Amino acid sequence: MSKAITIAEAQRYDAHTINEIGIPALVLMERAALATFNNILNDDFDLSRIVVVAATGNNGGDGIAVARLLKIRGLNVEIYLLGNPDNATPQTKQQLKIADYYSIPRITDLNRIVNATLIVDAIFGVGLSRLITGKFADAINAINAADAKTVAIDVPSGINADTGDVLGVAVVADSTTTMAYNKVGLLTTSGKQHSGTIHVADIGIYAQDRLEHAR
Numbered sequence: 777m778s779k780a781i782t783i784a785e786a787q788r789y790d791a792h793t794i795n796e797i798g799i800p801a802l803v804l805m806e807r808a809a810l811a812t813f814n815n816i817l818n819d820d821f822d823l824s825r826i827v828v829v830a831a832t833g834n835n836g837g838d839g840i841a842v843a844r845l846l847k848i849r850g851l852n853v854e855i856y857l858l859g860n861p862d863n864a865t866p867q868t869k870q871q872l873k874i875a876d877y878y879s880i881p882r883i884t885d886l887n888r889i890v891n892a893t894l895i896v897d898a899i900f901g902v903g904l905s906r907l908i909t910g911k912f913a914d915a916i917n918a919i920n921a922a923d924a925k926t927v928a929i930d931v932p933s934g935i936n937a938d939t940g941d942v943l944g945v946a947v948v949a950d951s952t953t954t955m956a957y958n959k960v961g962l963l964t965t966s967g968k969q970h971s972g973t974i975h976v977a978d979i980g981i982y983a984q985d986r987l988e989h990a991r
């Protein structure tokens with residue numbers, strides 16, 4: 777079985793790659809987005825109406841970059857943004873600016889989620905830190921009410937990546953593209969039920985420097 781890591785390990789490896797090795801965070805985000813995009817194209821999804829549901833952390837930034845890759849491919853994609861963009865991470869602010877350049881529509885009607893054919897879940901990844909309530913919970917309930925297939929980025933939103941626990945409500949995904957290594961919480965019964973098929977994406981983050989061939 778492939779290696780699985782904790783939230784603390786994921787955060788430590790990310791920080792090491794960015795701050796010690798020097799690979800820019802936006803490069804890692806682009807690789808995460810490309811991996812997710814390729815998994816979407818390789819699967820047998822109906823791509824006629826795609827909605828990316830994103831929050832303002834870096835998980836959302838991954839999703840907004842996926843929206844742009846889909847748009848450039850000529851696909852019909854919209855972004856449902858949760859949270860205040862003024863509070864977005866620097867990388868996610870940059871992704872929103874790029875998405876605006878490509879005129880990707882921002883939607884606010886939950887019915888657009890319910891009527892989508894494919895949903896990309898980019899609400900929370902390893903940064904989920906508390907119980908989900910309010911409009912975040914409403915969006916997750918809309919995702920789960922839709923007939924659409926759902927693809928999660930890194931972790932199905934609402935799942936604690938250490939324990940597999942549902943923090944109030946969680947996305948039930950058909951597939952999950954998880955970055956660098958699988959996460960220990962996704963190996964639990966609850967984690968498996970919410971993740972669907974797991975694709976582990978090599979985005980250039982490794983537990984040990986210069987030993988990527990040993991993965």
Ligand SMILES: NC(=O)C1=CN([C@@H]2O[C@H](COP(=O)(O)OP(=O)(O)OC[C@H]3O[C@@H](n4cnc5c(N)ncnc54)[C@H](O)[C@@H]3O)[C@@H](O)[C@H]2O)[C@@H](O)CC1
Binds near residue numbers: 902955
């Ligand atoms: N750091 C990096 O360089 C990389 C990050 N990546 C992506 O970034 C993710 C981690 O990004 P972040 O650390 O920004 O964290 P997330 O984007 O997972 O979430 C953090 C944000 O959600 C908020 N939040 C947490 N729980 C909440 C709740 N219950 N209700 C409402 N808001 C809540 C936090 O206040 C914070 O703003 C990974 O899962 C992965 O998808 C990847 O792109 C790889 C590289």
Ligand SMILES: [K+]
Binds near residue numbers: 835931
């Ligand atoms: K997610």
